[in-house]
Amino acid sequence: MTTLNNEIKQLIIDCLDLEDISIEDIDTNAALFGEGLGLDSIDALELGLAIKKQFDVKIEANSDATKAHFYSVASLASFIESQRV
Amino acid sequence: MDNLLLNWLKQGPNTQQLISFNHHDIMPSNRFCAQVAYLYQQLHAQPAQRWLLAAKQSDLFAAGLCAGLLAGKTIILPANTQAGTISELNHQFDAVLADEPVCEVRTFIPLSTEITPPAAKWPKSDHLGELILFTSGSSGEPKAVRKTIAQLDAEVSTLERTFAEQLPHCSVVSTVSHQHIYGLLFKILWPLAANRPFLSEQIEYPETLSYYLAIMPNLCLISSPAQLSRLPGALENQLQHRHPSLIFSSGGPLSFQAATDIEQCYRQVPIEIFGSTETGGIAYRRQHKANEPWQVFSPVTIKQAPDDGALCIQSAYLEQDNQWHKCDDSIELINAQQFTLLNRLDRIVKVEEKRISMVQMEQLLRSHPLVVDAAVAMLTKPRQMLGAIVTLTDEGKALLATEGKLAVNNRIKKHLLSQFERVTLPRRWRYPDAIPQNSEGKRVQSDLISLLKKHD
Numbered sequence: 001m002t003t004l005n006n007e008i009k010q011l012i013i014d015c016l017d018l019e020d021i022s023i024e025d026i027d028t029n030a031a032l033f034g035e036g037l038g039l040d041s042i043d044a045l046e047l048g049l050a051i052k053k054q055f056d057v058k059i060e061a062n063s064d065a066t067k068a069h070f071y072s073v074a075s076l077a078s079f080i081e082s083q084r085v
Numbered sequence: 086m087d088n089l090l091l092n093w094l095k096q097g098p099n100t101q102q103l104i105s106f107n108h109h110d111i112m113p114s115n116r117f118c119a120q121v122a123y124l125y126q127q128l129h130a131q132p133a134q135r136w137l138l139a140a141k142q143s144d145l146f147a148a149g150l151c152a153g154l155l156a157g158k159t160i161i162l163p164a165n166t167q168a169g170t171i172s173e174l175n176h177q178f179d180a181v182l183a184d185e186p187v188c189e190v191r192t193f194i195p196l197s198t199e200i201t202p203p204a205a206k207w208p209k210s211d212h213l214g215e216l217i218l219f220t221s222g223s224s225g226e227p228k229a230v231r232k233t234i235a236q237l238d239a240e241v242s243t244l245e246r247t248f249a250e251q252l253p254h255c256s257v258v259s260t261v262s263h264q265h266i267y268g269l270l271f272k273i274l275w276p277l278a279a280n281r282p283f284l285s286e287q288i289e290y291p292e293t294l295s296y297y298l299a300i301m302p303n304l305c306l307i308s309s310p311a312q313l314s315r316l317p318g319a320l321e322n323q324l325q326h327r328h329p330s331l332i333f334s335s336g337g338p339l340s341f342q343a344a345t346d347i348e349q350c351y352r353q354v355p356i357e358i359f360g361s362t363e364t365g366g367i368a369y370r371r372q373h374k375a376n377e378p379w380q381v382f383s384p385v386t387i388k389q390a391p392d393d394g395a396l397c398i399q400s401a402y403l404e405q406d407n408q409w410h411k412c413d414d415s416i417e418l419i420n421a422q423q424f425t426l427l428n429r430l431d432r433i434v435k436v437e438e439k440r441i442s443m444v445q446m447e448q449l450l451r452s453h454p455l456v457v458d459a460a461v462a463m464l465t466k467p468r469q470m471l472g473a474i475v476t477l478t479d480e481g482k483a484l485l486a487t488e489g490k491l492a493v494n495n496r497i498k499k500h501l502l503s504q505f506e507r508v509t510l511p512r513r514w515r516y517p518d519a520i521p522q523n524s525e526g527k528r529v530q531s532d533l534i535s536l537l538k539k540h541d
Contacts, residue, residue: 017467020491040507045315061296
């Protein structure tokens with residue numbers, strides 16, 4: 001799980017071109033959007049696309065479920081795991 | 086098609102009109118009438134005149150809006166409900182009509198789907214209210230823009246006249262908020278007046294859009310460059326089985342590339358609307374080729390200012406429809422109905438369609454206790470974003486040395502969040518000893534940009 005967490009963190013940094021932030025700065029359980037890492041709604045769009053491409057997962061149309069999956073690095077990791085059958 | 090909105094507001098929806106829908110519920114005419122009548126009675130009983138209106142769900146928002154206008158109230162529309170935005174508008178409103186109590190110690194009428202009021206007729210009104218919207222003026226202060234029903238009616242009637250032929254039996258979905266003029270007109274007022282149901286939620290993910298496209302035959306998509314430029318990537322640039330009947334884009338320039346990519350996925354080029362909160366819609370176009378000229382709406386007359394080349398308009402959507410209004414964009418005039426846009430003449434920029442006064446952001450930066458001076462500049466890569474160049478106080482420099490750059494960035498960002506939306510915050514931060522100036526003591530944009538491009 002640690003490897004996957006770090007993989008997700010690196011993807012966040014790379015795909016959103018975040019300056020001044022390294023893997024160590026991202027708290028696995030903290031909120032990615034708003035308070036926490038401070039990502040915005042456009043980041044959400046771009047991250048969704050990047051996650052879909054890199055991990056080949058299907059994002060649901062139900063936006064409440066999607067929001068829950070994208071809450072933190074930890075929730076993203078378990079979402080990705082759950083789709084790996 | 087004259088007075089489309091005015092007549093609708095006076096008569097209310099017909100019994101067959103479906104107001105709105107989402108994936109588990111619909112708002113039929115009778116329920117909407119009951120909601121509006123219920124809110125109307127409460128508003129009527131209150132002496133307060135100026136009501137702040139805010140709601141996430143568009144059906145609640147529409148009910149509050151109609152009730153307020155019918156009760157002759159002045160509706161104050163904040164761009165968002167962030168604490169800083171609301172407190173800046175503090176002296177502009179007396180009471181709150183919203184889905185959550187956005188500020189304390191004011192009369193508050195809640196908007197809620199939990200309440201099921203008894204069946205009632207559409208309220209009769211002898212005096213319709215008006216709307217106040219806000220936009221960032223170049224001084225940095227939010228500027229109030231008044232919209233009477235006559236102005237909004239002129240605009241809605243023109244939209245229907247111009248585009249109705251392309252919209253047979255459509256429902257309307259939107260990726261933009263109804264709290265701004267574009268969403269207000271295209272997602273709420275126009276659909277209500279023209280009997281087109283709208284989606285009560287705001288679409289955030291491409292997957293949600295595809296879901297509604299799959300279940301509904303005719304959809305009109307109200308969107309913006311922020312969404313439309315990213316949508317083709319999410320759709321893997323593939324031609325889609327289901328596509329919207331019509332796509333609108335407004336809020337900022339849509340790149341030719343994005344327009345072409347959308348065409349590849351949806352077999353049609355979006356219709357772009359050019360305008361502003363003050364002016365309403367000015368012109369529209371479909372980018373079949375790069376730098377396609379803009380076509381003015383029929384009630385708009387244009388000319389070019391001789392001194393700085395600025396676009397000047399006369400429009401039925403303006404309060405004074407017989408005076409020339411000078412816009413902040415310079416243009417190239419092609420003929421009496423067509424022009425191409427050149428550039429902005431003030432220090433207002435758009436970040437993801439949010440209008441930002443760089444002057445206001447610099448002022449707010451300078452008010453932070455760790456900051457001495459600040460300059461903000463626009464970068465275009467990897468996306469349209471702001472960068473901030475900040476000189477720090479001794480305390481700020483000490484903090485930078487001990488806690489690092491990220492900690493300082495975050496402290497200052499938090500401060501900016503009191504007045505700016507997160508999407509608009511600077512994504513590049515530089516803390517030099519001095520802000521670059523030329524020999525005349527002026528800040529040169531290209532110097533600021535090259536400092537921001539250079540990695541620390």
